[in-house]
Amino acid sequence: MDQITLLIAAFGSVSVVLLSPPRALAAYVGVLVWYPSYLTVQVGTIDLSVSRIVITVFLLRCITSPCLRTRFTRDALDIWVLASLLIGMTAYYLANPSSRSFENRLGFFTDTAFVYVCFRLAIHDRASFVLFVKLTAVIVAALALVGLAEAVSFRHYFAWLKAYRRWRTPGPEMVEAIPEGRWGFVRACGPFGHPIMFGITFAMFLPLVCMLRREKGLWRYATWVLAGLLAIGALSSMSSGPWVMLIAVLFFLALKRWRQWFKHLVIGALVLILLVSIVSNRPFYHVLFSFANPLGGAGWHRARLIDAAIDTVGQWWLAGFGGRDPGWGRYVGMAWTDITNHYLLIA
Known part of the structure; x- marks a missing residue:
């Protein structure tokens, strides 16, 4: 290899x-x-x-x-x-x-x-930027088709390559086993190491692809096809992180047409958060994750890890935990801290 x-x-x-x-x-x-x-x-x-x-x-x-x-x-x-x-x-x-x-x-x-x-250094004007976006849109949209194929076929086409990783040698079950499905689909990950990173990639490039709708000719209409493929790619990960990121991207793309309402939306959201916290007598994110929990258990898990971050803020706010496990597993009944808060472990 x-x-x-x-x-x-x-x-x-x-x-x-x-x-x-x-x-x-x-x-x-x-x-x-x-x-x-x-x-x-x-x-x-x-x-x-x-x-x-x-x-x-x-x-x-x-x-x-x-x-x-x-x-x-x-x-x-x-x-x-x-x-x-x-x-x-x-x-x-x-x-x-x-x-x-x-x-x-x-x-x-x-x-x-x-x-x-x-x-x-490479992008110096609008023409060079548009050319880069067009080529990148096609490259990433093609990868989205791989994600769709993996999601419906219950196969990870790149999984066999994991046997050649240097820093960790997986067992046969890690390469050949059929991955766990969600709602009748598998969590696609393509050539990435994890479905979350795979799905986030499509949501990240989506705003760039949408800018092509301002182009003339074929690209103006192809933009909607490419954007749809990127959305499918994000959804194929079957992970809440990419889904939430996709929703946020679509929200802000739509909000661009009504930018004058942005300030009012922010103020309204802050007032709503305050009212919900007072009425429910618990943090707003606890209420949010209680209802916005499509994957079952993931919402509560994230809420508890937010509690852990707040309770131990004095330990990590300056330099993180130096790559060591902070011991937050006890908040959710686990022996280790979930990758959800990996950003703190490497901060």
Whole structure:
């Protein structure tokens, strides 16, 4: 599998060198979402995924291109974004000083800062941005069809590749067993490691695809087909996280037409939260998760983890838990803290 991974990385690297910057950026997105990130090439103690190799090559191309550098104009957002990334890396390392945490944050920096810098250098006007969005929309929409196929066929087509992961060797049951279904469908995850990440990907790209409705000709009508496929991709994960994110995206896309009502909606929501908390004599999120609980148990679980975060805020507000389990499992009768609050474990 190492040879195949290197071959894919080489093909992606050549693509981002030869293609125009917007097309090269779309090629990187294609590699990122279609090739499993858990398939890596080991260099010393560092595991290099295909996406990290490709974005590093693309970054070298961008910073060595006089044409791309001269068109770049720095603004305040660039400083804020890069500063926040550096602060996050430093806080994590200080909370958990080790060579492993340094490698972890170095990978995080590659996945975030490298991509941000490449995007800022490669996309310089509306035409280049629209071209990138068109190509990315087709790439991600095709992946949504895989999600739909997995959801209805009760098969994970990429599951057999998990046997080649370096950091964890699953047993045969993890690769071959039919996954648990929900409402007659399986939780699709495609080439991703988890259905939640798979579904969130489609909801994340949906606003970009919807901007194509302003284009003329075929793309104006194709936008609705592509947007529908991305919505199906998010739903195919059968996970509440992507579903809620999809609802939020659709809500804010609709709200864009009535932006003058946004302030009134925020004030109304705050008043409603206050009234519900007073009348029910319990936190608003307890009431919300009691009714907005389509997957059974997940809502109560999340409400209790919010309680845990509030009760222990003095322990994690500055630097998290340094990668250690905070022991919140006792709030929900579990021996470990669920991945729902993984953001605190790696903060």
